[in-house]
Amino acid sequence: MTINQLKIxxxxxxxxxxxxxxxxxxxxxxxxxxxxxxxxxLGNVRTFITFDVVYRYLIRLGFKVRYVRNITDVxxxxxxxxxxxxxxxxxARLEKIEPMEIVQKYTNSFHVVTQLFNLKNPDIExxxxxxxxxxxEMVEQIIKNGYAYEVNGSVYFDVKKxxxxxxxxxxxxxxxxxxxxxxxxxxxxxxxxxxxADFAIWKKASENTIMKWSSPWGKGVPGWHLECSVMSTxxxxxxxxxxxxxxxxxxxxxxxxxxxxxGSGNEHPVxxxxxxxxxxxxxxxxxxxxxxSFLPVELITGTHPLLEKGYSPMIVRFFFLQATYRSTVDFxxxxxxxxxxxxxxxxxxxxxxxxxxxxxxxxxxxxxLIDNCFESMxxxxxxxxxxxxLFDGVKIINNIKNGSETITIEDLQLLKSHYYSFVxxxxxxKNEENTSLSSHxxxxxxxxxxxxxxxxxxxxxxxxxxxxxxxxxxKKLSITIQDTKDGAIWNYEK
Numbered sequence: 001m002t003i004n005q006l007k008i009x010x011x012x013x014x015x016x017x018x019x020x021x022x023x024x025x026x027x028x029x030x031x032x033x034x035x036x037x038x039x040x041x042l043g044n045v046r047t048f049i050t051f052d053v054v055y056r057y058l059i060r061l062g063f064k065v066r067y068v069r070n071i072t073d074v075x076x077x078x079x080x081x082x083x084x085x086x087x088x089x090x091x092a093r094l095e096k097i098e099p100m101e102i103v104q105k106y107t108n109s110f111h112v113v114t115q116l117f118n119l120k121n122p123d124i125e126x127x128x129x130x131x132x133x134x135x136x137e138m139v140e141q142i143i144k145n146g147y148a149y150e151v152n153g154s155v156y157f158d159v160k161k162x163x164x165x166x167x168x169x170x171x172x173x174x175x176x177x178x179x180x181x182x183x184x185x186x187x188x189x190x191x192x193x194x195x196x197a198d199f200a201i202w203k204k205a206s207e208n209t210i211m212k213w214s215s216p217w218g219k220g221v222p223g224w225h226l227e228c229s230v231m232s233t234x235x236x237x238x239x240x241x242x243x244x245x246x247x248x249x250x251x252x253x254x255x256x257x258x259x260x261x262x263g264s265g266n267e268h269p270v271x272x273x274x275x276x277x278x279x280x281x282x283x284x285x286x287x288x289x290x291x292x293s294f295l296p297v298e299l300i301t302g303t304h305p306l307l308e309k310g311y312s313p314m315i316v317r318f319f320f321l322q323a324t325y326r327s328t329v330d331f332x333x334x335x336x337x338x339x340x341x342x343x344x345x346x347x348x349x350x351x352x353x354x355x356x357x358x359x360x361x362x363x364x365x366x367x368x369l370i371d372n373c374f375e376s377m378x379x380x381x382x383x384x385x386x387x388x389x390l391f392d393g394v395k396i397i398n399n400i401k402n403g404s405e406t407i408t409i410e411d412l413q414l415l416k417s418h419y420y421s422f423v424x425x426x427x428x429x430k431n432e433e434n435t436s437l438s439s440h441x442x443x444x445x446x447x448x449x450x451x452x453x454x455x456x457x458x459x460x461x462x463x464x465x466x467x468x469x470x471x472x473x474x475k476k477l478s479i480t481i482q483d484t485k486d487g488a489i490w491n492y493e494k
């Protein structure tokens with residue numbers, strides 16, 4: 001199976017395209033990481049699993065991939081806007097600790113989640129605060145090129161000026177002609193902006209702002225969109241292969257990234273844009289206001305009121321992979337139970353591979369099964385069809401076990417190699433059978449610290465019902481939480 005058969009749906013062009021790296025066999029992959037002001041939610045997890053599979057499959061095809069996934073630790077304001085409070089500083093005031101303690105706490109929690117769901121580490125994980133100098137330099141270059149202006153210590157990207165030469169809205173489909181009809185009376189974000197669609201690339205800091213840096217325009221912080229433009233191009237070049245993220249980031253975040261990169265260097269930064277879709281719960285959009293949003297740990301422990309029980313990280317990962325990354329995924333108890341059965345069936349079949357009898361002849365055609373899996377993965381990483389092909393192989397495995405089909409030792413080795421490669425290396429699943437809470441202590445410590453953090457945050461917000469629910473549900477699993485003056489501690493007794 002040749003590597004140039006891979007097709008990727010490019011959000012920029014709205015169609016599937018043959019994947020041709022800019023400098024083969026090297027591939028640059030950038031994915032927008034979390035803003036570390038709170039626990040990552042399940043929508044984030046789905047996005048990261050999506051691009052974990054992309055990363056894994058590109059490696060399997062023989063590409064030399066540099067995977068960059070950032071940490072946003074400053075500059076992301078509430079409501080994703082240009083006005084208001086920094087999300088991290090707001091959380092720090094709520095928890096009465098330093099902003100960088102918030103950053104460290106939730107970065108650690110994020111890494112625990114990535115381990116639980118068996119995500120490969122990126123090759124580089126840059127942070128916004130580690131690249132302030134480069135961000136200031138990009139702002140200066142954008143100003144020099146005539147696409148930004150400074151007002152009272154803040155710098156805004158000039159969308160009107162940019163639109164005279166380039167297509168602002170090319171990724172999201174927003175029409176600049178419609179925006180240009182707006183008047184100054186409809187400005188959003190204050191009278192500082194010349195045009196309501198302009199966005200901050202450097203924001204003046206207030207006296208109460210803790211995290212701020214000196215710049216040619218005074219003390220301030222970088223714009224949220226600017227961070228990814230800087231970090232992606234610093235490590236992957238002015239133009240790189242794949243940029244990924246959730247569908248909600250397409251506008252304004254990714255649209256603004258394009259404008260900034262073009263405005264600073266007159267070069268389009270990304271060849272293939274990829275966007276994962278959203279989650280729904282029982283057919284309804286997942287949101288905190290509706291009370292149907294999930295944290296990963298709530299799904300694992302079953303402490304969410306909409307769940308009948310908890311599901312292991314690998315069952316959740318398998319559940320996500322049963323849908324294409326560009327389609328919505330609907331959470332329901334029924335769907336999760338079905339995923340649990342399907343995952344168990346797949347793992348049981350892989351265990352059977354070690355017990356299958358061999359013969360002098362084969363009545364099965366293993367190469368066809370292998371080609372089918374590559375063909376579906378080459379079709380824009382189509383994991384549900386790939387899983388369907390793997391289940392075709394499960395039927396073959398069961399038939400060999402009961403004697404209705406035969407396989408040679410050479411074909412059996414080929415079959416084993418195929419399943420280990422696709423199930424464990426590409427789809428990133430692990431066999432969780434025969435594990436218990438008392439095994440894999442490091443993973444359990446990380447998970448429990450995550451749960452304790454969530455419970456403590458609930459108590460900080462005076463959400464006693466959630467805090468008590470977590471305690472009571474853990475007790476059902478023979479896990480007790482004891483609050484001490486030095487913090488909560490947990491114990492497992494069975």
